[in-house]
Amino acid sequence: MIKIKNLIKPKKIKKGAHIRVIAPVRSLKLLSKTTTKEALDRLHEFGFELSFGKHVNEIDEFNSSSIASRLEDLHDAFQDKKVDAILTVIGGYNSNQLLQYVDYELIAKNPKIICGFSDVTVLANAITAKTGMITYIGPHFSSWAMKYGLEHSIESFAKCCMEESAYDFIPSKEWSDDPWYLDQEKRDFIPNEGYWILNTGHAFGRIIGGHARCLNALQGTQFWPGLDDSVLILEEDAEINPQLFDRQLQSLIQQHDFKGVRGILIGRFQKETKMTRKLLERIINTKPELQNLPIIANADFGHTTPLATLPVGGSVEIMATDDNVKIRIIEH
Amino acid sequence: MSEIFKPNLERNEKLTEETEKNIYNKEKFSPEEAKEHVESLINNFKDYYTSLGYQEVSSVQITSGIDSTVRFIGSHISVFKPYLAEERVPTPGVYMRQDCLRTRNVEKLLDDSFFPNWGSYFSSIGALSAPERLKEVCDEVSDFLEKKLLIAPENILIRISSTDGDLLDITRECYSERRMEIDSRKIEYYRHKIGMEGISGRNFNIALRNPDTEGFADIGNIIILEDGEKRLGIEIALGTSTILKQLHGLEHVQDCTPVIGLETIENQAIRRKFEDAIITSTVLYREGLRPFGQHNRNRILKQYVRSLSYFRGKTGMDIDQLQQIISNFENKEFQSPTEDLSAETIIEFVKAFENELFIKKELTDDEKKILDSLEQLKNNN
Numbered sequence: 001m002i003k004i005k006n007l008i009k010p011k012k013i014k015k016g017a018h019i020r021v022i023a024p025v026r027s028l029k030l031l032s033k034t035t036t037k038e039a040l041d042r043l044h045e046f047g048f049e050l051s052f053g054k055h056v057n058e059i060d061e062f063n064s065s066s067i068a069s070r071l072e073d074l075h076d077a078f079q080d081k082k083v084d085a086i087l088t089v090i091g092g093y094n095s096n097q098l099l100q101y102v103d104y105e106l107i108a109k110n111p112k113i114i115c116g117f118s119d120v121t122v123l124a125n126a127i128t129a130k131t132g133m134i135t136y137i138g139p140h141f142s143s144w145a146m147k148y149g150l151e152h153s154i155e156s157f158a159k160c161c162m163e164e165s166a167y168d169f170i171p172s173k174e175w176s177d178d179p180w181y182l183d184q185e186k187r188d189f190i191p192n193e194g195y196w197i198l199n200t201g202h203a204f205g206r207i208i209g210g211h212a213r214c215l216n217a218l219q220g221t222q223f224w225p226g227l228d229d230s231v232l233i234l235e236e237d238a239e240i241n242p243q244l245f246d247r248q249l250q251s252l253i254q255q256h257d258f259k260g261v262r263g264i265l266i267g268r269f270q271k272e273t274k275m276t277r278k279l280l281e282r283i284i285n286t287k288p289e290l291q292n293l294p295i296i297a298n299a300d301f302g303h304t305t306p307l308a309t310l311p312v313g314g315s316v317e318i319m320a321t322d323d324n325v326k327i328r329i330i331e332h
Numbered sequence: 333m334s335e336i337f338k339p340n341l342e343r344n345e346k347l348t349e350e351t352e353k354n355i356y357n358k359e360k361f362s363p364e365e366a367k368e369h370v371e372s373l374i375n376n377f378k379d380y381y382t383s384l385g386y387q388e389v390s391s392v393q394i395t396s397g398i399d400s401t402v403r404f405i406g407s408h409i410s411v412f413k414p415y416l417a418e419e420r421v422p423t424p425g426v427y428m429r430q431d432c433l434r435t436r437n438v439e440k441l442l443d444d445s446f447f448p449n450w451g452s453y454f455s456s457i458g459a460l461s462a463p464e465r466l467k468e469v470c471d472e473v474s475d476f477l478e479k480k481l482l483i484a485p486e487n488i489l490i491r492i493s494s495t496d497g498d499l500l501d502i503t504r505e506c507y508s509e510r511r512m513e514i515d516s517r518k519i520e521y522y523r524h525k526i527g528m529e530g531i532s533g534r535n536f537n538i539a540l541r542n543p544d545t546e547g548f549a550d551i552g553n554i555i556i557l558e559d560g561e562k563r564l565g566i567e568i569a570l571g572t573s574t575i576l577k578q579l580h581g582l583e584h585v586q587d588c589t590p591v592i593g594l595e596t597i598e599n600q601a602i603r604r605k606f607e608d609a610i611i612t613s614t615v616l617y618r619e620g621l622r623p624f625g626q627h628n629r630n631r632i633l634k635q636y637v638r639s640l641s642y643f644r645g646k647t648g649m650d651i652d653q654l655q656q657i658i659s660n661f662e663n664k665e666f667q668s669p670t671e672d673l674s675a676e677t678i679i680e681f682v683k684a685f686e687n688e689l690f691i692k693k694e695l696t697d698d699e700k701k702i703l704d705s706l707e708q709l710k711n712n713n
Contacts, residue, residue: 003627007620164676202692204684204687206622226625315681317687319691
């Protein structure tokens with residue numbers, strides 16, 4: 001049984017807040033100058049002040065930087081009293097290299113919003129596990145460079161990171177899965193068919209998860225956030241396929257504390273994964289452990305646009321009937 | 333029904349009567365004044381012990397987990413334990429104020445026949461003095477009560493066991509024989525366990541005369557803490573709400589942390605448990621505890637939070653009204669800025685648990701009780 005730490009809610013940010021951009025995974029150098037400028041402009045336009053970690057431009061053969069550099073920037077961002085919130089540059093593969101070296105006490109003493117997705121799932125869930133602090137699965141710094149289709153993501157970021165009240169997690173009108181960073185003008189927006197209600201029921205619990213394989217990477221480690229009274233959020237990127245997702249999900253089900261999961265919320269799959277509603281239903285239906293859990297998919301988070309912000313360690317309520325679903329983000 | 337809160341003519345007449353000074357030359361205070369009285373008593377205690385040369389020790393969060401033998405901090409002894417373990421109690425000693433939680437009411441929250449004489453949450457004031465200072469400690473406590481709180485000696489009673497010769501000898505020096513009640517309780521009443529292997533306590537209790545009725549009520553104790561024959565320290569433990577209840581003739585200890593808005597509930601058992609659930613939930617939420625997970629303290633919090641639904645059903649209270657009451661209580665008790673209030677979060681949790689009850693197929697007996705109460709509320713609306 002994992003002891004759940006007391007919740008620490010980082011202070012909400014306001015317009016004018018100072019955001020520090022750090023690169024705990026891949027380097028800022030990976031972004032084109034245009035993307036960096038567009039992200040900066042958008043964040044400035046939104047009213048934020050920006051600064052960068054000392055080592056964000058370091059880059060090695062893995063497009064990342066040394067553990068020491070990444071740690072220094074992470075710790076500095078939490079320690080620096082002038083910094084109100086932290087955005088990660090972009091995802092990648094290696095934030096779990098940092099976990100045993102992170103000064104969790106420093107973070108707990110200086111709670112701040114830290115937001116990113118994909119590989120940042122590892123860091124976010126580990127911080128929540130070790131400190132009780134809510135962390136945020138949501139836009140990276142680079143995500144803010146998106147010229148079209150970012151409104152819903154920003155609205156969600158604002159509700160989650162800038163406002164105190166509970167709110168309903170409402171589906172977007174349209175979505176896209178374009179490599180927008182290659183061509184901002186060539187976008188294809190698809191009407192959103194809404195949530196896929198794969199299982200009905202009620203769930204209320206702590207939000208745990210993010211990128212599925214990254215969450216898997218924490219299994220069996222001291223950084224595992226525990227699944228007691230949890231609602232799992234799971235998303236994947238284009239590297240996965242239905243069989244792989246099945247395997248990763250099965251692996252979560254085999255966790256000793258999976259019986260503590262109250263419900264599952266699955267982010268929209270990228271087209272390249274070839275995941276369909278039918279296949280996902282098939283995957284879910286073959287797992288007896290999931291039969292009594294409400295499971296909702298095609299939610300606006302993950303590697304497609306829009307990308308909602310969700311609070312790891314916060315709480316959510318899901319109420320799903322055959323033809324209706326309500327998802328309420330309660331504490332964030 | 334509370335006599336002091338009800339605003340009608342008959343009650344006002346009663347109020348006039350009740351505002352007369354009692355044997356302590358004090359009167360009941362209003363809910364608005366409660367916080368001020370509690371803080372004033374605590375400051376009085378702190379000033380007094382500072383003047384004696386004691387050092388102040390910082391208080392800890394109720395859920396701090398610094399003492400693995402308890403779920404919640406229920407006494408300042410949890411903070412004092414390292415002094416005992418390392419046998420380094422300074423002279424004259426250390427003192428502190430500690431907010432405490434004792435959740436003995438939790439299992440009976442939904443039992444309508446149970447009236448809670450105690451609230452779960454209270455502020456304790458206490459000290460730990462060097463082991464050789466038993467006589468001085470007794471004198472100091474006596475002076476605090478008589479000179480600082482201006483309690484006449486005849487209103488103080490010592491409850492002590494004849495088996496504790498050393499305590500008996502000292503108390504006979506400090507208090508007159510007629511103010512002592514010897515062997516009136518079972519031996520366990522005079523014994524303490526503090527969750528440290530080999531260490532136990534022998535105590536006498538201090539009681540104050542009831543201002544309106546016969547008898548006395550305990551307000552604290554002095555405890556010799558020892559490891560076998562070896563004396564490790566002398567502990568002083570006083571409850572602020574028990575002292576103020578006696579001095580001001582309050583109806584209940586929870587009137588020291590009043591929850592304004594529940595005064596008109598006629599069933600006193602429901603009223604006091606409803607207050608207790610609001611106070612305890614608020615205190616624990618503010619410390620970041622949430623009713624998630626399998627650990628006992630999380631489960632205990634869940635019982636308090638779920639009981640809020642039961643009580644609001646029983647008293648016909650809508651959810652917005654409950655939020656307002658919690659919010660007012662929190663504001664008053666903790667004087668926090670609005671953005672730091674937990675009331676809205678607590679209510680969101682209450683709603684989510686209620687939604688679950690209406691959907692869930694297999695309910696426990698307690699869940700059935702809560703659901704019945706909510707359905708009754710729904711039918712009445």
